Amino acid sequence: MVGTPGRLPRFVVAAPGSGHGKTMVATGLMAALRARGLAVSPHKVGPDYIDPSYHGLAAGRVGRNLDPFLCGEELVAPLLRHGAAVPFAADIAVIEGVMGLFDGAIGRDGFASTAHVAKLVEAPVILVVDCAASARSVGATVHGFATYDPEVNVAGVILNNVASPRHEAEARAGVERTGLPVLGSVPRLPQLVVPSRHLGLVPVAERHPDAVSAVDALADLITEYVDLDALLAIALTAPPLTAEPWTPAASLTDSTPADPTLRRAKPVIAVFGGPAFSFTYAENVEQLTAAGAAVVVVDPLRSGGLPAGTSALVIGGGFPEMHVTELAKNRRLLGEVAHFARTGGPVVAECAGLLYLGRALDGHPLAGVLPMSGAMTPKLTLGYRRATAVADSPIVRAGEQVAGHEFHRTAVAWDDTRPAWTWPVADGSTAAEGWAGPTVHASYLHVHGAGHPEQAVRLVEAARDFARALLDVTQVLERVDLHFSETTRPQP
CATH class of the missing domain: 3.40.50.300 (P-loop containing nucleotide triphosphate hydrolases)
Incomplete structure (x- = not known):
């Protein structure tokens, strides 16, 4: 047809x-x-x-x-x-x-x-x-x-x-x-x-x-x-479409690193999926692949840990509140996520991912990466947002604006604040939301990659940087081990 x-x-x-x-x-x-x-x-x-x-x-x-x-x-x-x-x-x-x-x-x-x-x-x-x-x-x-x-x-x-x-x-x-x-x-x-x-x-x-x-x-x-x-x-009465198809690779053209050696490296990016984390736009993952990442899907209800060589972590939206008991039982994965974040691994979390990174959800202990706890509420929060980034993070730079949306019935209580976004509220005030730092970006806001292709490129670059840093540390440790093994070897 x-x-x-x-x-x-x-x-x-x-x-x-x-x-x-x-x-x-x-x-x-x-x-x-x-x-x-x-x-x-x-x-x-x-x-x-x-x-x-x-x-x-x-x-x-x-x-x-x-x-x-x-x-x-x-x-x-x-x-x-x-x-x-x-x-x-x-x-x-x-x-x-x-x-x-x-x-x-x-x-x-x-x-x-x-x-x-x-x-x-x-x-x-x-x-x-x-x-x-x-x-x-x-x-x-x-x-x-x-x-x-x-x-x-x-x-x-x-x-x-x-x-x-x-x-x-x-x-x-x-x-x-x-x-x-x-x-x-x-x-x-x-x-x-x-x-x-x-x-x-x-x-x-x-x-x-x-x-x-x-x-x-x-x-x-x-x-x-x-x-x-x-x-x-x-x-069949619909006329031909004159617009060229969108493609992940073409969408990244203006943001792709110029250095071909950087483009050759394929860092592993773990993306949460499965029943608890099924809210991810397909184009976002396609862009990560087009930007040079090896994307591996992780189901936190079943996975024994992060994939070998994980250099960045993406935790999208979903229904963690419906699976929180099982999520909390997977202490090995929670521990690996916490360790990955503490050691500087780039982490991006949206909505359900934000909750997963907190200390607890409805009393169930989770990753403890962020200084907050979450809980279900009767209030539905939803709507489009024009948000401004407060700080640099693995995917945005301070002052940049994005189009996103919220959709959840949970709330978080922060012990400390380092907001990711601000946006105007109908009553004239300004809302501050999420958490952002040099290596972690977590928020209720969902963003579509086609509207902001630079985010995929930046995350892949951050993953490459982290992977190279790990390689450098490993090589240093190997040299130290070799040095001590040689100096302590019994002399004839």
Whole structure:
């Protein structure tokens, strides 16, 4: 289906608001199209890690994010093309929206909304509408969303949560007055609801067999109740994309060390993964590899220690609070992380990683690298941030600004402070957050590497420096050992 360069059939799955079933429908569509033999490129609007894990499971390739706030408007289409090219060319791209179609960054006139991304990638929009509390009035809802912004191409509707044939007939009649086609009508089937908790759905990494069953069931559901041929015809109306694909190597061009001897060295960078640390943007890891690192994934629930020769450590986001008992039991790994940090190894931690580096989480002892303890709270902290770096660290320089996002229900209590970031708060005050020093950068803030490629280059450089320092120390110690062995050797 792809054919010529830039030709990528695609559509966006959107809704009037959260809770209409976007993720269920989008994931089911990805799986159903894949079952037809199509290579599906899965994408998610906004700063989300959990939905893309289901997308990846459904499509059989990494789920990726499209976020103008984190990466810049100019990179949204190139990142879409990158995702559709890796590991091989996709036949179609399916993009799940975020919140309501026109909901974006607060106070930014819809910036980074689903509608914004749909316009940036010139994709038709399929509107999923929950019909549980209405019938014919669904038509009015669709009419409003289809006409609100003439630049957004709402091309079809999928009715969700339909109770009966009579209910469906009324809802269809309402939508038909708008002139838009109803592409499907999904019945009310509560047994297919995917389990959720305090930050959304339970990630695929934590419930893989159940997740596979859920995705298979969604594929069957969508295949039965949605007109996939009509949907593919709409996807084919998307024009060719003129933007060149984003690539990890090209993104680093302006930041890559000029010294070829530095580029040849391949320091080992350990990246935490597994059920407790599944929140990492794929592009961030791809950039580390492109910058010259040998990336090794470590599951702290199972690993006996850091990989041999580890020269930098990246601990991303996830759900450490759900696995803290098991994490605390792995004293060997905790000890190695603490020793690595104490001896000057470069460490970068985001959100869950920040908590892991603290003394304790909900009373369970952890690495003790940072002078603080964490705890679960009832308050959800989320939102985009324009942050300014307070101090130099392995990835940023004081005074630099980044675009990031927070998403957590935990809080930390510091015994000492050395903030990583500051950012303005709505009440006019300034927030200070995280911890930063010459070798450790830890924060609640998540940053997308495509928006800040210099961070990958700096971390790899710091890893090389640390590896060389270790080599120098080892050589000195070996010479000392040799000297003492020779001077203490019995004389004939």
